[in-house]
Amino acid sequence: EKKEKRKFWIALSREEIEEDIFVMTGSRPARRPRKRPKNVQKQIDSVFPGLWLVGITADAYRVADTPAKVLSFFLSFFLSTVSAIYLFATELNRCRFILAAVKPT
Known part of the structure; x- marks a missing residue:
């Protein structure tokens, strides 16, 4: 019989993540994510046209x-x-x- 491996993870706080990145790279992490280059974003949009729709759900259009x-x-x-x-x-x-x-x- 094959036993399932137990998964193990630890949630790090934002400060701990910043500290780890500073130790590895020598600089603080960017405050906001960097945008992709325009040509790369166009290629991604052509391959996955609805990728930006991930956050849109039917609940957003539900009227009480x-x-x-x-x-x-x-x-x-x-x-x-x-x-x-x-x-x-x-x-x-x-x-x-x-x-x-x-x-x-």
Whole structure:
């Protein structure tokens, strides 16, 4: 029977990694990763066109259901606005009627 080898690893802190790189290279590591040369990046993009899509998942496009409170708030706002417009139009028509009756001919 073949026994499975146990895997062993140690998580290093950022400071420990920086210290190890400094000891090996004699300089501190770069703060941000260096970009590839443009021609190399173009070749990689032509071979693997969707490589940059790795971070995009369906969860990024998921829209949460609208809570009932929010929906009721907007519905009440809409209805009150429609009511206000109706009252304003009714009042405006009444004023026109009064002005037409009072206007000398």
